[in-house]
Amino acid sequence: MSNDSVSQSGTAEDAINHSGKEDPFTVDVEQKALDNAHLMNDTVRNFVWQGITVVVKDHKTKEPKTILENIEGSVEAGEMCALMGPSGCGKTTLLNVLARRDVSSEAKIDGSASVNGNNPSLGAFRRLSSYVEQDDALIGSLTVRETMHFAARLAHKNTLTKTERMRRIDGLIESFGLRQQANSIIGTPIRKGISGGQKRRVSVASQLITAPKILFLDEPTSGLDSAASFEVISFVKEVAKRNNLIVIASIHQPSTSTFQLFDKLLLLSGGKSHYFGTVEGVAPQFETMGYPVPLHTNPAEFLLELINIDFASHQEAASNRLQEIQQSWIKSPKAVELSAHVDAAATRAEPLSDTKPSKRNFPIILMTLVHRSFIKSYRDLVAYGIRVAMYTGLAIMMGTVWLRLKTDQSAIESFTNAIYYGGAFMSFMAVAYIPSYLEDHATYVKDRANGLYGPSVFILANFIIGLPYLxxxxxxxxxxxxxxxxxxxxxxxxxxxxxxxxLDLVAAESLVVLVSSIFPNFVISLALTAFANGLWMSVNGFMVSPKLLNVFWRYVFHYIDYQAYVFQGMMVNEFADRVYSCGSGCHCMFQTHMVDQCSFSGLAVLEQYGYKAGRTGEWAGILLAIVLGLRLLGWTALWVRK
Structure with a gap:
């Protein structure tokens, strides 16, 4: 696919809003888009798959288990194909195989999928396609327009000028009926945003902004009522027809009106195909098998009930019926015709346009991610606002509890406790960052799967945006x-x-990033981060002096404990150059050369812990190395979890 063809695709259509009126600001580029329309339309003519078989190892029996068996199909440009079947039939697995996404590390996948009879590389295929997850991985504090704006800026194939990009965004907002919500936020746990159906439309539109030719949708109507489901699918159909887009969607129990919007249907049950063809032809096909669709019945519901044997009272009879339906389909003229068509399409290769990515500058992607994170950070209270309030409250509490401590030996323990408490709890309360990071992580997973950017730029942007707030x-x-x-x-x-x-806060946030990257689940990340901070608090040198800490805890955990270096650094900062009085009676708790003056040097306190002054630079360097190590481990976790 040429960059020129991609960059101009859809511009003419974007010049016409949902009501059919021309936007006066886009008339000057309409002819240019029409001149290039044939390039866009000729890029992908068909998408064909055959012999798709997926086998995994059953965790209970340890025997091979077939998830999909010899699935085939063909979708032409401008068509929408529904993957339908009962839960557990293999819809999402098939969608992931077709989209070239990971299924399972132990899965054995056979079969092939071709575009215009070609087998493009993974990179080329991802530049031709986009995938919309079942869950809306959107940044809640961004507006609809901002969401689409950043999606366009991050796209591999984006060679649009700023003016052209804004026109395309406006066109998609119009096409998906989002004009009234363009400047509304998506929605956060604290601030209400747009509706569920509107979020689904934003998810799809933000992928279409990159001008894909194949769009995969995983349960696009999940969690929506029938009206919202129809709304979402009808908008997708309109865009698909207008732009010769191939749409393949897994869908569960659509309403009659939504079902009829699809052009083709692949009916799955038990990992096997029971029908593939036009939606209009499914009722006549099942009627020839002896299962006519009753009048005034939703055909989608009837078909799903017919091939779903999970809740059948007589399992053996239901299983035999399902096998009979599957065999009838295999022997039907339509199935034979499909196989012939798939074989012909897979062997009739047509050249694909150049799909090499446009060169993108790493700093530009970094600045885009930092810009996006900056908007989120000041607009979303969950990101840093709540943390600022929490730390301020903690500061007022600490300042009034440890109020105006005296410089005599009676306050030594209080000073030490305050230093420990402040550093340890500043670190511990970094768990409040977990929800915000998990939202960013979900967006990163979606963007990376669509080939927009990798873990390096994501980790670096996350690090940069946190520094000023910390x-x-x-x-x-x-x-x-x-x-x-x-x-x-x-x-x-x-x-x-x-x-x-x-440095304490930066290290604590780096630990949150590492744990949440390995376990991107709120409860697990919260528990593990809290446990890790509890461990650091135990071995940082306050509870048990480093001189007395047993060798296992000292050598395995104490020396990599960032809280330990913060504690000893703050202890040296407080006690190294300060003199404390022994109080009335001059019974000094530390015997130093100043005992005759009824006072003692704070160095005696440090000696009790085994700390020495003059190592501030060394300890700060170790802390920076720990921060770097935690971030590199976080990057590794993201890189491994493809």
């Missing part, structure tokens, strides 16, 4: 706690405190 949290917390608590009152000590807490 620094703001650090400063707010420190300004309140440090001066209320009467920690060492020098500018150098104050800014050193800020440095340690900032």
């Amino acid at each position: 620094f703001l949290i650090d400063v707010i917390f420190s300004v309140i706690v440090y001066w209320l608590g009467n920690f060492q009152p020098t500018a150098q000590a104050f800014f050193t405190w800020i440095m340690w807490l900032f």
Whole structure:
């Protein structure tokens, strides 16, 4: 597919809104789009698959289990094909195989799928196609227009100018009936956004902005009522017909009106094909098999009930009936005709247009992701707003509990407790970042599967956008706690405190990214992150002095505990250059050279823990290495989880 053909595809159509009126701002480019329309339309004429068989190992019996068996079909440009069948019949598996997505690490896949009789490379195929997940992986704090804008900017095949990109976005917003919602946010747990049906339309439209020629939809009507389902599918059909787009969708129990919008139907049960052909031809076909569709009955519901044996009271009879239907289909003239057509289409190769990706600049993609994250970060309270409020509340609580501590030996323990509590709980409360990161992660998984960008730029953008907010949290917390608590009152000590807490927050957020990348589930990520922080709090040197910590915990966990370096760094910052009085009676708890002055140096406190001054740079360097290590491990987790 040539870049020119892709960049101009759909521009003429985008010049006409949903009501059929021309947009006066797009008339000047309409003729240019018409001149290139044949290039777009000729890119993909058909998509054919044959002999698709998927075998996995049954976890219970350890024997091979066939998920799909010898499935074939053919869809032409401008057609919509429904994959329909009872739950567990293999619809999503087939959709993933056709879309060249991972099915299972242990699955054995046979068969082939061709585009115009060609077998394009994975990269070329992904540039020709897009996949819309069953769940709407959208960033809730972005508006509809912003969602589509960023999708267009991130696209591999995007060579549009800014003006052309905005025209195409406006055209799709019109085509999908989203004009009134264009500037509404998608919706967050705190702020209500657009409806479920509108979210589905945004999901589809944001994939169409990249001008694909094959669109895969996984349960596009899931969770929608019949009216919203019809609304979504009708908009997709309109765009597919207008742009010669091939649409393949898995769908579960559609209404009659929604069912009739599809051009073709593949009926699956038990991993086997029981019909493939036009939607209009399915009722006559089953009538010839002895199963006529009753009058005033939804044909989709009738067919699903007929081939679903999971709830049959007589399993053996239902199984025999299903086998009879499948054999009748295999022997039918339509099945024979389909096989002949598939064989001919698969061997009649037609050249595909150049599908090499346009060269994209890594910094441009990075800036786009940072821009998107920036909008989310200040608009979505879950991202950082709630955390700022939590840390501010914690600071006020700490500052008033540890209020104006005295510089005598009676306050030594209180100073030490405050340092431990502040650093440890600043780190622990980073779990509040998990929901926000999981939303970003879901968007990343969708974008990566569609070939938009990889883990490197995602991890880097995530790291960059967090730094200013973490620094703001650090400063707010420190300004309140440090001066209320009467920690060492020098500018150098104050800014050193800020440095340690900032590194603490960055490391804690890096741990959240790592755990949530390995286990992208809220409950699991929350539990594991909390456990890890509890472990760090136990071995950081406060609960048990590093000198007394047993060798296992010291060498396995203490030296990689970022809280340990923060704690000892803040301890040195407070005690290294400060003198404390022994109080009335001059019974000094530490015997130093200043005992005759009824005071002692804070160095004695550090000696009790085994800490030495002058290692700030070394400890800060180790902390930075831990942050880098956590981010690299997070990147590795994303890279491995393809």
